[in-house]
Amino acid sequence: MDDISTGTLFIVLGVLLFISAYFSGSETGMMSVNPYRLKHLTNENHKGAIRVSELLKRPDRLIGLILIGNNLVNIAASAIATIIGMRLYGDVGIAIATVALTMVVLVFAEVTPKTIAALHPERIAFPSSALLKVLLKIFYPLVWLVNFITNGILSIMGISPEKHQGNSLSAEELRTVVHEAGALIPEQHQSMLVGVLDLENATVEDIMVPRNEIVGIDINDEWKDIERQLANMQYSRILLYRDSIDEAVGFVHPRELMRLLIKEQLTKATLMRAVSEIYFIPEGTPLNTQLMKFQRTKERIGLVVDEYGDIQGLVTLADILEEVVGEFTTDVAEDSNEDILPQPDGSYLIDGSINLRDLNREMQLELPTDGPKTLNGLILEYLEEIPQGKLSIRLSGYPLEVVDVQDNMIKTVRLLPHLKKS
Template identity: 75%
Template sequence: MDAIATSTLFIILGVLIFISAYFSGSETGMMSVNPYRLKHLANEKNKAAIRVSQLLKRPDRLIGLILIGNNLVNIAASAIATVIGLRLFGDIGIAIATFGLTLVILVFAEVTPKTLAALHPERVAFPSSVILKPLLKVLYPMVWLVNQVTNTFLKLFGISAEQHQGNSLSAEELRTVVHEAGALIPEQHQSMLVGVLDLEHATVEDIMIPRNEISGLDVNDDWKQLVRQLANSPHSRLLLYRDTIDDALGFLNTRDLVRPLLKKQLTKATLLRAVRDIYYIPEGTPLSTQLLKFQASKERIGLVVDEYGDIQGLVTLEDILEEVVGDFTTDVIDDNHEEIIAQPDGTVLVEGGINLRDLNRELQLNFPTNGPKTLNGLVLEYLEEIPQGSLSLKLAGYKMEIVEVQDNMIKTIRLFPLSKKRRDH
């Protein structure tokens, strides 16, 4: 009879340890489930995901329920183990039962189920929610009482469970998620997503064509020369100005002038009538903001002006889109020259006027972009003078040599390759 009773106690103890393992695994699984995948599945009307989402809306209640159940089961298991120990080993059985039960619970009811739940949270959390949801209703009075006490203590630290806002991602965290997506998102798509996020950190000055590189037509030029420039222009939009860019008249869409040009009916009056109003962009405008402004105003091109109204450069819709999707042929930038030329000895010849953001992107470098926007400007700021000839220096950790200086600016710079250790870092 005693043997049957002891066997029954062992069976009950095994069941309690199994239930303890269930609660331990459920706790880890519920807290480890991916909140964004969970929200997606809930939006797809997945019943299990909806149940888990409802339980996680109030994590204080969920944790309270799981810990109440777990502690009740563990206490009951401890009592039964003590009885078994006394029956089998007498007084020393209490120590044996305590040590043995601790080891069993640690291995089979804590570490193993929690590890499994951490590795496969959905497989544990979704089935567990079937039991936890009705169990919460049954034990709600006890859960409510425990939560009232714990929430009172939390309020002393300025924490409120009722105002729990769930999970949200900052732009930097979202960037990390995109990079960590691996094969789930193609590399090209990752680059585009990160490009969208980077629009917040760049302004129109970072991508604009400097005023000295803007292609345009001087209405006061010789008429034959002006027609020749118009006919041979590779751009679909040209700036028309009088004598200097500061006296800009507007933009010309070359497509509008093709027919009168072919019929030799083009005159200065026709040219002036074809001019479209200039869209001005204040310097310092973030690219994300300007993209929306282009969309709202149905514009594709604009002139960047400083606080005094002086023209600083030109920005197009295509320039902004290139920041997202990468380089493609535009109708404004002249691609007839190479700004970066690799040399047989491993060095790279770079035009001084290259945009630092473009240089960083093309060569995977890390020149600072929060000051001067071109490599020439960065070097001149560092030297605090215009070099008179060839000069070697180290700037932002990169070795370089000034090869050519012309018209008070550095025309060509030689960049030396980074060591493999530095590049991998």
């Protein structure tokens, strides 16, 4: 080193710091690349993405290579800085060189390149991967030795780099990604994607038409009464039963009714022959599972039954699809506002039988849905008794007033949303 001029040493030091900055930036860039975008670009045969994907398959080797290169360069830079310091300032120069080199390395070889790489990972990772791939072949024996030792330590801790499964997202994490997508995904599409994810968290009881609201025709009624009901039916499928819903016979499609009417053969007997077999759904079935079952069995409607075989409600394919795409407007038999009536004072009168999921969605509330499925059930569970008259409560932070109780059920509830939730 005595034969090398100080100016030359400064040039060598500058080159070493540049190489150190390259390794530091490469490390951050390679580890900051969006794994899902990387996979997309790899599928598009992007050369840089393919190189990065190959290197990231074994992150232990990649990190080992980068750290070996970075440490060798930094140690060499430290030695040269010490020589320069001694030449310029004697023994005091060692301390000066140490402090000065530390600051220079931190600013120019660590913080700055890593910040740039974190902000623009692809611009750093893709081009640098070409050189890293070559360096990995050159230094492979040293990298293998370092990895052999470190992997041995990791195996003691129960960690295996070779069994690394890569990145995956849980449903909750994917939901967060959708919400954070912002303008990249239209709001309506975000709602649909979240709706698909929410299917696994809801069961058929959450969306079914409860037993007491199922509309059907008692086949034991007088034929004139049956004809009058058929003329006023506004549903896509008509349930036939004998005396009670528990004695359900089957569903009749309006198409079959039209066929019988055209042939002038509509009687009780022909109506009974036109019914289709009932499709039963066990209670507790997740909506995503039931959606797949509807698709597999080519069914569109089913009756929900409990463990004893008693009918609890009715679910249609449209009900499940509405959880994803929102309410349809083609069903004239339903009025989305009839259960929630705004009042002049800013409060709302709500039907006690309303489904809690529908109420939360309509009013932007956060009432719990992991227990009772209706507002009536939720209030009764909270009170642990049937109220005898008007009663004011605060449930999940929302001020509610029981307005009307009939037949052991809370018929009407007043919600006071203008009062702050506590």
